[in-house]
Amino acid sequence: MDGTKATGYGKAENVGLSSDGKKVVIIDQTELPARKVLLELGTPGEMYDAIRNLKVRGAPAIGICAACCMYCLARQIEAEDMDTFMRELTAYGDYLDSSRPTAVNLSWAIRRMLKTARAHMQEGRGGVLDVLGRECRNIQEEDIAMCRAISEYGLSLIREGDGILTHCNAGPLATSRYGTALGPLMLGAERGMKFKVYADETRPLLQGARLTSYELLQAGIDVTLICDNMAATVMKNGWVQACFVGCDRVAANGDTANKIGTSGVAVLAKYYGIPFYVLGPSSTIDMDCTTGDGIEIELREEEEIKKKYYKHPMAPDGVKCYNPAFDVTDHSLITGIVTEEGILEAPYEESIRRLFDQKEIRR
Numbered sequence: 001m002d003g004t005k006a007t008g009y010g011k012a013e014n015v016g017l018s019s020d021g022k023k024v025v026i027i028d029q030t031e032l033p034a035r036k037v038l039l040e041l042g043t044p045g046e047m048y049d050a051i052r053n054l055k056v057r058g059a060p061a062i063g064i065c066a067a068c069c070m071y072c073l074a075r076q077i078e079a080e081d082m083d084t085f086m087r088e089l090t091a092y093g094d095y096l097d098s099s100r101p102t103a104v105n106l107s108w109a110i111r112r113m114l115k116t117a118r119a120h121m122q123e124g125r126g127g128v129l130d131v132l133g134r135e136c137r138n139i140q141e142e143d144i145a146m147c148r149a150i151s152e153y154g155l156s157l158i159r160e161g162d163g164i165l166t167h168c169n170a171g172p173l174a175t176s177r178y179g180t181a182l183g184p185l186m187l188g189a190e191r192g193m194k195f196k197v198y199a200d201e202t203r204p205l206l207q208g209a210r211l212t213s214y215e216l217l218q219a220g221i222d223v224t225l226i227c228d229n230m231a232a233t234v235m236k237n238g239w240v241q242a243c244f245v246g247c248d249r250v251a252a253n254g255d256t257a258n259k260i261g262t263s264g265v266a267v268l269a270k271y272y273g274i275p276f277y278v279l280g281p282s283s284t285i286d287m288d289c290t291t292g293d294g295i296e297i298e299l300r301e302e303e304e305i306k307k308k309y310y311k312h313p314m315a316p317d318g319v320k321c322y323n324p325a326f327d328v329t330d331h332s333l334i335t336g337i338v339t340e341e342g343i344l345e346a347p348y349e350e351s352i353r354r355l356f357d358q359k360e361i362r363r
């Protein structure tokens with residue numbers, strides 16, 4: 001792991017394996033921006049807690065972390081009998097998968113690790129562990145390449161000097177390097193381009209304030225933090241030429257789940273005639289979800305709205321709270337979905353289907 005310095009921040013890895021391969025090491029994102037703390041996750045409970053409590057967060061990062069966790073947990077299984085081994089590994093997978101429901105990357109990475117293990121069962125426990133160690137590194141390497149490609153495509157959509165509004169955090173901390181929604185800005189900055197970024201603070205957990213503004217500052221990018229309810233004002237002022245957001249699950253018709261508040265930004269962007277782009281790897285598209293209505297939205301604790309991150313309670317005791325962690329942006333509000341394979345446009349049912357057909361042919 002290297003530091004979060006201005007130059008080369010894009011090289012930081014926020015999730016990885018310890019040098020002996022026995023633990024997963026993450027940057028605890030709940031401590032940022034005050035402190036950069038590395039956490040070692042060794043037990044299933046520590047791993048579940050890290051994902052559930054957003055110590056590691058961002059759809060791709062959760063997937064990478066889950067893959068690393070599966071490898072470390074596989075090493076802890078003592079059974080040499082491969083049916084027992086697989087049963088225990090599957091139970092660990094189910095447990096981790098239950099930590100957060102919305103981002104598809106979590107279950108996708110766990111399924112991929114289990115499938116890999118199953119395909120190599122005849123090689124015995126040692127053979128399976130070798131292949132799982134390689135597979136979690138592959139997932140991370142692929143994510144780096146995908147973010148890089150997404151960044152190139154995203155950069156082609158904006159011009160030097162543009163104002164970009166983003167919501168939540170879809171930067172290097174949420175992926176491996178570059179990020180998705182922040183990737184084009186990171187890449188542009190590396191090439192000496194200048195942008196003006198408006199970062200929504202993103203209530204209630206403030207990923208925009210704590211993480212996005214931190215990452216952009218570290219990268220030397222001009223960033224202005226705004227409260228979520230100021231997005232309409234900066235748009236009306238003519239300061240925003242495009243909105244870039246990440247995604248947690250994209251349905252087959254282009255409906256997109258992302259951090260709560262994203263859908264409101266998309267509605268505003270439509271009103272003000274500003275293009276609204278979703279950026280994410282094609283692994284975030286869930287072909288089993290026909291529309292956004294099929295996406296499970298995570299409901300989180302009231303405490304996050306009332307007092308988390310604040311010194312004093314921000315609401316009276318006993319007030320009811322509704323705290324969905326994500327919302328679904330209707331595909332009709334999305335100008336384009338930027339993937340590592342290119343920019344998908346409406347009608348999304350067709351462009352997404354074509355993308356998956358091509359991927360099938362290449363496989």
Ligand SMILES: CSC[C@@H](O)[C@@H](O)C(=O)COP(=O)(O)O
Nearest residue numbers: 057058059170174246247258259
């Ligand atoms: C590249 S990260 C994309 C999304 O995961 C991100 O925009 C988001 O909504 C994250 O939500 P979080 O609850 O912080 O995990």
